[in-house]
Amino acid sequence: MAKTWRKYENLILLDPELGAEPTAELIERFRSIVRDNGGKMVKSDCWGIRNTAFEIKHKTKCYYVMLEYAGEGSVSIEFARQLNLLDVVVKFQSIKLAENLDPEEFANIEEEIKEEVVPVAAPAPAEGNAEAATEKVAAEKKTEEAATEEVAAKEKTEEAATEEVAAEEKTEEAATEEVAAEEKTEEAATEEVAAEEKTEEAAEEEAEEK
Amino acid sequence: MGFGGKRGGGSRRKKVCRFCGNADIVLNYKEPLILNQFLTERGKIVPSRISGTCARHQRALATEIKRARNVALLPFTSNLQG
CATH class of the missing domain: 1.10.287 (Helix Hairpins)
Known part of the structure; x- marks a missing residue:
């Protein structure tokens, strides 16, 4: 019996200065890696150039490509190996979406290609x-x-109700910057979270006494 | 004196898990704008006791936030000094 397939999702961060054509070629190369190893492309989606949340390899922008494919486990291993060899791949992340899939399920599936965004920061367009x-x-x-x-x-x-509660908390957070800091100030006298409730009780008692 | 009654003035609303309450919200690392709502200014994951997220969704949320951080869709930390 043939091996069951797995479905993977790869998010690849490419060098944004690569240019439109080399990027397209590279994506085609990724497809051929999957095909040559007996896998099947399910979906490809180019997000285009995005700002990264932090600097990676001295880059603040990256060209994001999402590839979804199915195949035996070895496909993903080979794919990751090939990605590691390329300098233009800034970073990538593979995620297993499903396993124990029947290869015949993918026999008639055609690759779904989402609109590809032309890289903006091409050298001299x-x-x-x-x-x-x-x-x-x-x-x-x-x-x-x-x-x-x-x-x-x-x-x-x-969820206006919950939002309000969240808003209240946010204002508290804003005042103290950090949740931990907030707790510390609130619980300056004691150290545990339970102590917070106690202080509230004390406040209540005071109110009652008054 | 805590006579077994309500504490905290009794005006506190019960927090509801936003993912249980609304099935439309996609919990996925590819949706950084949604995940961002569950991060503090410094980029820490907001604890479930603050956000009200249920245990099951909090686990999933943490996983997705960490995945998003890996591909620089969300920050590990803010650039604040100190």
Whole structure:
């Protein structure tokens, strides 16, 4: 019996200064690595150039590529090995999405390719193209943000009660910067969390006495 | 004196897990804007006793935040001095 397949997801951070064509070639190379090792591409999604939350290898921006593929476990090992050999790959992360899958499930699946964003920071692109690309990226980002904002707005209306509580806590946090610091100041007299409640009780008692 | 009654003035609302209450919220490392709501200014994961997240979702949340940190979608720490 043939081995069961697993489904993996790879998020790859590429050098943003690589340029449009080499990036596209590289992504095609990733696909061929999966294919040559008996795997099957399920999905590919180029997020484009994004700011990173921190500096990685002296880079503050990276070109993000999401690849979803299925295959035997060896595919992911080989894929990771190949990624490690490439200098233009700043970082990558593989995640196993599912296991014990039947290879026949993927026999008729075609790769789903999401719109690929042209890298903005290409070395010397034509000005018009670069501007168009940046506009595109900006527009996409805006739509993304709008979507998340909508979600956030929904949550807010639905869970106004919990939000209020959270808001109260946030103001507390803002005052003291850190949760730990907050606790420390609150519990200056005692050290344990339980002590917090005790102080509240004491406050109540005082109120009652008054 | 804590006569077995309500503590803290009795006005405190019960915290609800936001992921249990709303199935629309996707808990995934690819959604840093949602995960960001569960980080402090310094980038620490907010404890469930503060956020009200249930144990099951808090575990998942921690995993996803750590995954997002790995690929620089979320910070490990802020750049604040001190």
